[in-house]
Amino acid sequence: MEQGFGYFLFDPLFFFLLNAREDLKCIVINWPMTATLVLFRSLNDAIYFLNILLQFRLAYVSPESTVVGAGDLVDHPKKIALHYLWGYFLLDLFIVIPLPQIMLYFIIPTYLGFSGANYAKNLLRAAILAQYMPRLFRFLPLLIGQSPTGFIFESAWGNFIINLLIFMLSGHVVGSCWYLFGLQRVNQCFRNACSNSTLPGCKNYIDCGLSTDTPIEWHNNENATNCLNSSSGVFEYGIYANAVRLTTETNVVKKYVYALFWGFQQISTLAGNQTPSYFVWEVLFTMAIIGLGLLLFALLIGNIQNFLQGLGRRRLEMQLRGRDVEQWMSHRRLPEGLRRRVRQAERYNWAATRGVNEEILLENMPEDLQRDVRRHLFKFITKVRIFALMDEPILDAICERLRQKIYIKGSNILYQGGLVEKMVFVVRGKLESIGEDGTKINLAEGDACGEELLRWYLENSSVSTDGRKVRLPGQRLPSSRTVTCITNVEAFSLRAADLEEVTIIFTRFLRSPRVQGALRYESPYWRSLAASRIQVAWRYRKKRLNRAASQLD
Template sequence: MTYYHYDEAKRKASKSSGGFDSFHNALFEDAEGWAKRFSSYICSCIPCVMNPHAKVVQLWNKFFVISCLVAVFVDPLFFFLLGVQWDNKCIVLNGTMTTTIVVFRCVTDFMYILHILLQFRLAYIAPESSVVGAGDLVDNPKEIALNYLQGYFFIDLFIAIPLPQIMILSILPQFKGSSAAYYAKTHLSAAVFVQFIPRLYRILTMRGGQSSTGFIIESGWAYFNMNLLAYMLSSHVIGSCWYLFELQRVNQCLRDGCHPVDMCNFMDCGHGDEFHNFSSNMTRWNLWKNNINAANCFSRDGFDYGIYLKAVNLTTKDSIVTGYVYSLFWGFQQISTLAGNQAPSYFIREVLFTILALLLFGLLIGNMQDFLQALGRRRLVKPLRNRDVELWMRHRRLLEELQRRVRQAERYNWAATRGIDGEVMLENLPEDLQRDIRHHLFEFMKKVRIFKLLDVLILDTIYEKLRHKTYIQGSKILSRDGLVKRMTFIMHGKMLSEGEDGVVGLGGGDVCCGEELLAWCLGNSSPNKDGKRIRVPGQRLHSNRTVKCLTNVEAFALEATDLEEVTRLFARFLRNPQVQGAIRYVSPYWRSFAATGIQVAWRYRKKCITRDTNSRSLRSTK
């Protein structure tokens, strides 16, 4: 190859290489851009942290509980998929209804998976902050995920696993012959029951409000419907178990009849259309269909069925609706009569089932009555309270804006106190127990710098005087030039204090207002001749700041009259310079007062310096 040919080939190779590189870069950049767009789309689909008290979350919780109730009702229906073909003396699986029930169960499982994903973006109330009041919401995604993983995550994950679907679609088709019917009843019933109990437990925890997603029934009709639903669910489960156990007894009778003649392979009919498997041995199949022992299984005196006698012919019905409705009626009948009209056979498992049913029925009815009566009184308090508030507002013809604020305040006050008056409960307890409980409830108060320096005796006196207060977002606690009536300590929430010197943000553990009352009370009292302190009449204290709530706030307040009593009893200790310094350190009032004093001193100093400079300049000119 000559030099010119080599140079030309090199230029062609470089051109082809450059084209490949440009194609590779374009393809790589497109793939990278597509990946970025896809990741941004996925991130946009992931919701941010949500408040469990938000209306959307509450609606989802109720919708989710309804889907769980549907799943609880669907699970026992798997038992009715099995039946008996009287003509062929075999156990059959209803294929059409199997598909329908599997679809329903898949939908409820999908809803449960969505609920699990929601829990990783649902804020929760920190247990340590809910000792007093509504508590603080934790909105850190990592802490939320860790809290859920340590809580109900594994239970929810186990509930969401489609065990019945796996059993029906994957495992049961592997069993052929006489063993298929046996495995269908035992394994399918075990798969249903092993998920039924945890699912029912989770429904009860959410219904009772024991979780962050729990909801409270606020309507009398809803409360009645839930009780009726619980009664129907009990009858539904009992009737379904009765049908399943009867099917097992029929299966046992057929097995007893097939063993002597070695025809047990004809007991399984599959989905009812697999008789071609028996065509190779038609003679023995016809003998089995006309077998006297197998036919006696469907007569009244052919087998001792005990409490399952009425369900013998029920298992042979082609209509699942007929079998389910009669089983539901049987469940209602047993709950209503406490199974007192049943006479079991000598079969041990049947006797144990009857004994267990009697115990559970009595325990269920007794506990349900006690629980529902106690729970009913608690749940009716809020609807009645809301009704009284609405009637009062309508009677007073309040404006819509005022009515909205009243409803918001009522909702927050209920969330903070759960409708329980803690002061009334404490009054009925011994004094030493009251003191210990107050020390436990007000443990957070020791974070306030003032209380770190106070004696236990003074703290006990202050704790007795503290009163719980709730303020909604936007409330104005203190106005400029308004009377200072109380000393307020923030427990949860955020406030804003506005004064001449600027704006100060306040949070949990701060004294939001009224701290100047302490100095005012100490300054407006003087010692008597006998050493006691007497009150010196004077003008009330006015505020120079405006305090507003940025969020819903829970606080404890010490009224001016109670503070006067505390200062009268412990004036000597409260005059301690360290205590006075702590009060002034956390006080926006005293900070403003100190800033004003510093400004006055600085201006005076600056004025003196200017005057001295001017005097020196005059002397020098002379």
Template sequence: MDKDNKCIMFSRHSTALTVARSVTDAVYLLHLLLQFRMAYVDPESRIVGTGDLVDEPKKISMHYLRGAFIVDLSVMLPLTQVMICLVIPKSIGVSGANYAKNLLRATIPVQYALRIFKFVQLLGGQSANGFIFESAWANFVINLLVFVLAGHVVGSLWYLFGLQSVNQCLWNSCSALNITSCAQFIDCGYGIGGQDRVKRQPWLNDSMSRTCFDTANGFFKYGIYEQSVLLTTELAVNRYVYSLFWGFQQISTLAGNLVPTYNVWEVLFTKGIIALGLLLFALLIGNMQIFLQSLGKRRLEMQLRRHDVEQWMSHRQLPEDLRRRVRHAERFSWVAMRGVNEEELLSSLPEDIQIDIRHHFHRFLNKIQLFALKDSGLYEAVCDKLKHKLYVRGSDILSQDQLVEKIIFVVRGRVESINVDGSKSPLHEGAVCGEELLTWWLEQQASDGERMKVHWKAIRTIRCVTNVEAFVLQSTDLEKVTLEFSTLLQNPSVIAAIRYESLSWRTAAAIHIQDTWRHHQRRKKAAALLQGDL
């Protein structure tokens, strides 16, 4: 509004705003083009429950043209740009800015309704793949953007309707003066010059029309548009920022501070703001609650688990040192597994996926020469029987002089081997401990066939330097594997390869060589002394 000349004027910044709006229209155009290559589920297959996916380009195009193409085309059409760049410039000087206002008021809300309809479909998950956003953060952000968009729409409509109210007040004043050409006075196109200002002098001197910009003492009741009257004369940035603020404020307060007049359209607009605010608050607060619950769910589960463990340790009267070790083990187990029962999760998946996941978990077996021969079936058999285990810092995986009842494959962390003489050897990721158990089983099968209970004792202690994640093959499972693949494993070259890769066997061989060498040196010394005496 041009307050000094008391007329409605068409903005000279419309070209820049049109270019900015074209960017959003380009996004909808890309969306439209994408739909011609977006596969869909055959509706007939849904009835029988097969859910066949159609990916033929011709069928996809025909399906889209018969479906949502018209709506998407209406959403994408640059109606605003066409009006501002083509239709409205031809009207300047005839019906001008007032005509432009009416065109914008008629077309923009219609196109916005279609765009919001498409946007709500995406939020509701009615897309080709059934969902849009999986993470809690993404859902929170997208719902916040919906709130921003709603504030933008409500604020823009409020400013547009406020502009219409000021325009109506000027028309009423012009009619009261019995002026026959009110459109020429109220509509000043892109602005007026000095010569036009002389013709408008009677209109400019009218005191009644001047009260249209006086919301306190004026005769026209603006109702909820009272703040927009003087806003119409501000800069473009101020107009938009304040309108956006007004939209946010009314949606947040459910239009609690608005007192509309008896105008039906004003009352309906206020009711629409209240309904939209209720809808958005239900949507936003509900999703924020889900978001916060998703963040705190694991933490609550961890706290409940910790509480149960503390109650159990108190009931069993465990000593404080043992309680400290239990707490440390529980924390490490929770951090490593994120509270997920891995075995239960795997058991619910199809068998082929389970096999692929286990192969991914146990890819460290490829580094072991024995399991590199996947064609033998030994690799799959071992993968199927490995169990995931966690060990905390300071724990002994194997203890010296205790029975070896498992083979441990270290996946993550550092361990050390403590020999009988107290010497330590560092072991890193990929190390194998207790592999002598495999050789023992093979030797038992190579004997008279009588199976006896395992009596192999560890000759070293395996201690965790850091928290360790490992996979374990128990002796009972190992027995089944060796029985199933006895022909392969009893091959002398295979046994030699196992012993060569085994740190225990290499240590035992080194000790045996040293003992033999010392015995040989003693015999040579004794023989030399005997020869000297003779």
């Protein structure tokens, strides 16, 4: 794709190699700029040639297999080579031939200073345009976002930028062709002035050649002088009137920028401000600009509309959901303070999920893909020491039961005296855990709360006759701490029923000393509980020692 873009960028610049000399009334070639363009064009040809060699080893999707299925990848070297030889090989070989370089350095210098130079220059322009069409055929499918295996630009931003790039390249080509055709009309005006003069061999003077030794009579020829003045009326330039003075500009940057501006302007306005002359090729060029402008506007405006709709669709969904929530709160007559909290929760929930229901999205995927996606989404649970010790089957069972939860600032996930009904893993945000004795623990990303529920299910259960674990009925775990959200929190929760099911299935593993040690000694909850009990035991021992010492005294 890079070499295709190089061709689109450099080839039209060859048109700016020619310009008119106002003092000599002739057409001249800018040789310093020629050397630069030939160098870049040769490098681009070399890269494209390497791309041709790569095609002989690049696997392809069999067209026959795409009819009945997703397509089989053919990687046999002989089949790849034959497929490319019978495909685009000849076209790519024609594209890579350095025709402009050959014309500039081997053919045009032979005719400089003679009347045949005009035909040689026409041949140069024809060679550039002849190679431009197959490049357009090869490059445009990639530019519009397609490849042999499907679309490669699937995002709204990607399509938007690609369409802008097409618009810019079109303006670049149209402006360059406008300058070239304008120079052609100036050349034709010089030829008409020569025909109307009595100066013998004046057609040889139209081309400056390698020498500037031309008769003074041609320099002062009134008709030739008026050819460089579009308002003189000596020649009808039509849409090329502004290009006449541009052909005498020696500053290549100014010349190119104005031509680029003209190309953008005409494509944008569909050449509505131009009135061509009766010259047939000028009329056809104007019609081509109008057709190209209509095509680009149909593509660009359509893609911009899709792009804006893609950006605004979620916003519209959010507005509609917000309206539904407002109507529900009004119907239920919620107090204003509660309404503010509901609005805040809705805004944060939408910001975190973008309105996508992950559970439904995952349910529509194949089971193995669901497992791999969940492993990626829930890999944070291995930061919890308890789960870092678990094998993949247990982690998969836990990840399958995790549910996304959103909490706003000030919400209580657990409160003292309430039932622990879930185990929560923090993905984003900060929480504060306050124990019965006032001990505070800060929780952040990667931490968990409610992990005491797992140990409680392991300890408060019995074994049935068939060896299955059964929780004793009527037992629920009360919370001994309050967990409050310091900021908005995004988390995943494991419900008590799901956690109980996991403990029943994997009881043997969960009862291993290593996991029990992690449960008891690595959990922030158990560490704080152990610290508080150690403090209580230390105070009790200190009081007992003081009492014993006082009795001895």
